Structure formats: C-alpha cells, structure tokens
Amino acid sequence: MDPAGEAPAAHPFVVAHRGASADRPEHTVAAYELALQEGADGVECDVRLTRDGHLVCIHDRRVDRTSSGTGLVSEMSLSELRRLDFGAWHGSWRDDGSLGDTGLLTLEELVRLVLDFKRPVKLFIETKHPVRYGGLVESKVLALLHRFGIASPASADLSRAVVMSFSAAAVWRIRRAAPMLPTVLLGETSRYLGGGAATTVGATAVGPSIGTLREHPELVDRAAAQGRALYCWTVDHYEDVRFCADQGVAWLATNHPGRTKDWLQNGLTGAGRD
Numbered sequence: 001m002d003p004a005g006e007a008p009a010a011h012p013f014v015v016a017h018r019g020a021s022a023d024r025p026e027h028t029v030a031a032y033e034l035a036l037q038e039g040a041d042g043v044e045c046d047v048r049l050t051r052d053g054h055l056v057c058i059h060d061r062r063v064d065r066t067s068s069g070t071g072l073v074s075e076m077s078l079s080e081l082r083r084l085d086f087g088a089w090h091g092s093w094r095d096d097g098s099l100g101d102t103g104l105l106t107l108e109e110l111v112r113l114v115l116d117f118k119r120p121v122k123l124f125i126e127t128k129h130p131v132r133y134g135g136l137v138e139s140k141v142l143a144l145l146h147r148f149g150i151a152s153p154a155s156a157d158l159s160r161a162v163v164m165s166f167s168a169a170a171v172w173r174i175r176r177a178a179p180m181l182p183t184v185l186l187g188e189t190s191r192y193l194g195g196g197a198a199t200t201v202g203a204t205a206v207g208p209s210i211g212t213l214r215e216h217p218e219l220v221d222r223a224a225a226q227g228r229a230l231y232c233w234t235v236d237h238y239e240d241v242r243f244c245a246d247q248g249v250a251w252l253a254t255n256h257p258g259r260t261k262d263w264l265q266n267g268l269t270g271a272g273r274d
Contacts, residue, residue, distance in 0.1 A: 011264045011265075012241075012244050012250060012251060012252045012264065013041035013122075013251045014260050015040065015041065015043065015231075015253040015257075016042070016044065016257040017044050017253040017254055018044060018045065018255070019032040019034065019035045020032075020034040020038060020255070020256070022256045023092055023256075024100075024102075025090035025093070025099075026059065027058060027059065027066070027086070027105055028086055028087060028100075028103070028105055029103075029113065030099045030100035032114075033113070035257045035258075036113075036117050036121060038257050038258030038261060039257070040258075041121065042121060042251065043110075043121060043122075043123060043124065044124040044126065045105075045124070045125055045126065046058065046128055047126065047141065048061075048074065048128055048131065048137070049131070049136065049137055049140060050074070050077055050081060051074060051075055051077050052077045053140070054078040054106060055107035055137075055140050055141065056073065056081060056105070056106050057104075057106065058104075059128075061073060061074070066086055066089055067081075067084040067086045067089070068084050068086075068088060068089075069084040074132050074133065084104065086102055087103075110123070111123060111148055115148065115150075115160065121160075122161070122162060123162070124162045124231075124251075125164065126165060127163065127164070128165075129165060135169075137170070138170055139173075139177075141163060142177055151181060152178060152180055153180050154180075155180065156180055156181075159180070159182050162182045162184060162205075163184075164185075165185070165186060166185075168187075168200070171201045171202075172200075172201040175202040175203070182204045182205065183202070183204055183205070184204070184205040184231045185198045185201060185203035185205075185206055185207065186206075186207040186208075187206075188212070198226070198228060199226065204228060204229070205230060205231050206219070206229075206230055207230070207233060208230070209233055210232055210240050210243075213244070213247070213249070217243075217247050220247045220248050224248075229250035229251065230248075230249050231249075231252075231253065232251070232252045233252070233253040234253055234254060235254050236254055236255050236256055236260075238263060241254075241263050241264065
C-alpha cells in the first residue's frame, strides 16, 4: 500500500518536491503549475505559521534564502510576507513576469490549485518542527483540510492529502485527530530499522532520504511487512530513480518531476541522463 492507501503501481509515483523546484522558484505558484503540467502525481510543500496565524509554504525558518527580505517567518505577518519577492533568487528568474506568479504562496492557495486541477493530484504537506507554535501547526492544517472537505476521507485510498513530519509527535497528533488521513513519518535510519516510532504513532508510510535508502534497501520490504509504504526524498539523479523503481518505492520526491516522469514512462532507457 502507498501512503494514500492505494495499491502499488508498476513504477513509483512522482511527487514534485516544493513544486518543479529545479526549474522554478520553490514554493511558488509558478513551480507548482509547472509540476502539474509536467504530469506530477503529487506535489509536496513545507508549511509554517506566520505571526498572525496563517499557514504559508516556506521551507526555512527564515525568509533570507528564498526572498528579498530577512527575518523569521514566525515573527512576520502575512501582509509583511506578501510584500516580499520570492522569485528573483532563482536561476530561472526573468523580470518580464514570464515565469508566472512567484509571490508568497499560502497553503490555502496551494490546496485550491491542486483540487481545481483537471486530474487528481495528491498534496503532501510537511509540518516543520521544532517551531514556537508547536502543535498549533497541525491543528491549523487539519482545520484547513476540513474546510475543503478532505481531512476525513471515506477511506485512505480516496484521500487527496497526506501529512508528513520528522516529528513523531506531529504525526501522532494528525493520526489521533484524523485517523483516515494518510501520514508519513520522515526521519533517520534507526526509526525504520526497528519500526518502533512509526508503529507507535500509527504512520501509514515511512520516509527515508535516498542516501538512507541506498544504505538500507531492506527498508522497503520491512515497511511493507508492517503494512506501510515508502516515500523517498529527494531523488533527482537517473541512477537513483532507477534504484527506487527497482526497490519498489511507492512515492519518490524530486525537484525534476517532468524529467523523472519521462524516465519512468520510458522504462528508464533512452532518456537523457543528468
């Protein structure tokens, strides 16, 4: 089973990591629209809370790396973040606006974008910890998903959203409040070899990095034996995509969704390698 409760496909499902983030500024509408156009099966985002309680799609604690501003996300209001540019730092940037929308993206806006798309796409939401707001992040995520009617799917296989975290406590909060919502426990090797943490918090999938999976390829079978799928990040190279396919990984996150889909759909032969 995959983290969304579906039977495994012949090849991994492709998740656009922060959108098509190799070709567009991460966590922007431009990045996610490109990922959807390129055929991504899922899109991934990181969420944080602003000072005034809004969920925004930003990976770092600070805005310095990916915006024209400086400071902590948790100390800034939504309106302050809206005034920043989140595209000019990226190599794809053009000042003629041809990239599309590269402003701040809220989780609500991303949910609307995904649900309104012409085909079903899974949304993988990672909550970041430790943060000053603690469990309020998960509460806000669930409240938002409830508003869109996707927090309590009739069954796991019908879910449009998956919540992930490196924090076992965060995963447990989600499982306790929304037991039908698929979850992924991200983390280090030790958690998966014994399976204790994932079992305790009821995670439906585990999420090692590609480096961890290469060191411990048995994690796929061990997860399957416990009724869990495996979500692997961040898989950008041809050899790693092929490795994940060979190992039976259910979902792989990549910064290059279009290229990765092409490799998988062409049997991992004949495509240009990076």
